Amino acid sequence: QGGGSTQFAMVAENLGIHTGKAAYINTGVWAKKAAAEAKKLGIKVDVIASSEDRNFSYIPKVQKVEGDYDYVYICFNNTIMGTHYEYIPDTGNIPLVADISSCVLSEPIDVSKFGLLFAGAQKNLAPAGVTLVIIREDLITETPLAGTPTMLSYKTHADNGSMYNTPPCYTIYVLDKVLHWIEKNGGAEGMYRRNKEKADYLYDFLDSSDFYHATTEKGSRSLMNVPFLTKYSTGASDEASLAKEKEINDKFVKEAAAAGLVNLKGHRLVGGMRASIYNAMTLDGVKALVEFMKKFAAENA
Numbered sequence: 001q002g003g004g005s006t007q008f009a010m011v012a013e014n015l016g017i018h019t020g021k022a023a024y025i026n027t028g029v030w031a032k033k034a035a036a037e038a039k040k041l042g043i044k045v046d047v048i049a050s051s052e053d054r055n056f057s058y059i060p061k062v063q064k065v066e067g068d069y070d071y072v073y074i075c076f077n078n079t080i081m082g083t084h085y086e087y088i089p090d091t092g093n094i095p096l097v098a099d100i101s102s103c104v105l106s107e108p109i110d111v112s113k114f115g116l117l118f119a120g121a122q123k124n125l126a127p128a129g130v131t132l133v134i135i136r137e138d139l140i141t142e143t144p145l146a147g148t149p150t151m152l153s154y155k156t157h158a159d160n161g162s163m164y165n166t167p168p169c170y171t172i173y174v175l176d177k178v179l180h181w182i183e184k185n186g187g188a189e190g191m192y193r194r195n196k197e198k199a200d201y202l203y204d205f206l207d208s209s210d211f212y213h214a215t216t217e218k219g220s221r222s223l224m225n226v227p228f229l230t231k232y233s234t235g236a237s238d239e240a241s242l243a244k245e246k247e248i249n250d251k252f253v254k255e256a257a258a259a260g261l262v263n264l265k266g267h268r269l270v271g272g273m274r275a276s277i278y279n280a281m282t283l284d285g286v287k288a289l290v291e292f293m294k295k296f297a298a299e300n301a
């Protein structure tokens, strides 16, 4: 329990115990929050790569990580920025930790390449309330950082079959249903085929449009979260341009909602719109969005 946010601290408390040093790749809000939490716990955090220079629109290429780090931390799918790793950094013997909250079971993932993977449930698994952690057994320590509460030790959960305290039964019940649905639809491979088709449909439209554009760079694009802007997001900061941009974005979100397409408002850090097309979204849903976008573009060109 405690969601992805609690994992930010648990990772540091349970893994940052030998040299007290950890490497973080900064790809936006969620990676930053995780690093901040580690620092709070006294971990020496090295940011070994960052995509902040271009507003987190891409995933930095980190070929090889070396150093006496206890772990290397990445956020595999960046929900807000709409970026996703298309490679797994080579960290040699250093355990690689990945936050897969917003891409869990959207594609196959080679678990053997990671020391620890975690995901809050609420995107592709179940309602919020249960958290998935996959941890290499040798990383389950008996001696987390001094003062680590019992509930924040992975050993507590591992030793007690994830039932040290009362489990969120209803959420687990729904999780079971969702996992059966995923299995019936081809498992992680099936989800990937479905998600790739959906995302390609939307990105192809964005890349061919004169009115809209994706905010992320090719080679770093999320299959789950697709932020986009209109031609009225010019980057100009004068009052008239900003007012026009806001007017168009507000109009888009309002008219889309009236057409049954909801939650399209982008995060304030990126602006514009964001389509979240998790496993549960159908290709027909994405097609309906694109049809609406074409109509809106024609009416507001």
Ligand SMILES: Cc1ncc(COP(=O)(O)O)c(C=O)c1O
Residues within 6 Å of the ligand: 002, 003, 004, 005, 006, 030, 075, 077, 078, 079, 080, 099, 100, 101, 102, 120, 121, 128
């Ligand atoms: C990638 C990522 N990590 C962590 C979190 C935080 O998860 P929670 O709300 O479960 O604490 C989120 C929430 O959206 C997320 O998208």
